[in-house]
Amino acid sequence: MGLGNPGERYSGTRHNLGYGVVELFSRSSGAGRPFQLRHSCCAAAVCRSQRVLLVQPRTFMNLSGRAVAELMRRYRLKPAQLILIYDDLDLPPGWLRLRSGGGSGGHRGVQSVIDTIGTGDFVRLRLGIGKPLSGDSASHVLEVPPPPERELLDGAVERAVEALIVFLGQGLEESMNRFNRPP
Secondary structure: OEOOOOOHHHOOOHHHHHHHHHHHHHHHHOOOOOEEOOOEEEEEEEEOOEEEEEEEEOOOHHHHHHHHHHHHHHHOOOHHHOEEEEEEOOOOOOOEEEEEOOOOOOOHHHHHHHHHHOOOOOEEEEEEOOOOOOOOHHHHHOOOOOHHHHHHHHHHHHHHHHHHHHHHHHOHHHHHHHHOOOO
């Protein structure tokens, strides 16, 4: 599940990197036709002989837990089967970090998921966007980055798709070893 905010107003913003990863993964894996659930837009794919459900919540970021809860109920999923993909202020632009479990790190979308499903025991793929040089974080995450930074973030989205493919084929540890480092 790639986190983001729905609508054109948020397209291309730092906060929608999770959406970008799901879109690129969907294109590169030949995912099936998208379908709608109440709180999500989904597509099914097969990657490394595994069935994968690619998901973009249609709730706003701070209500992402609703989409996760709906999916977990509908498909009888366990938290360990969830990979949450999202932007992270605490990582420099373009960096990736995979890990399993933990808290929200102040990310309200992640906190919504933890609060809704009652656990943080799921895999996270974080894409660094860096902290703002001035101003508040809310404005920073909702801005479209300037071209030099956009290139870094686009590269991170591509590497995130690669990291997911490695994760599906070789597991979390191998994916972490290969992708948890500077770009």
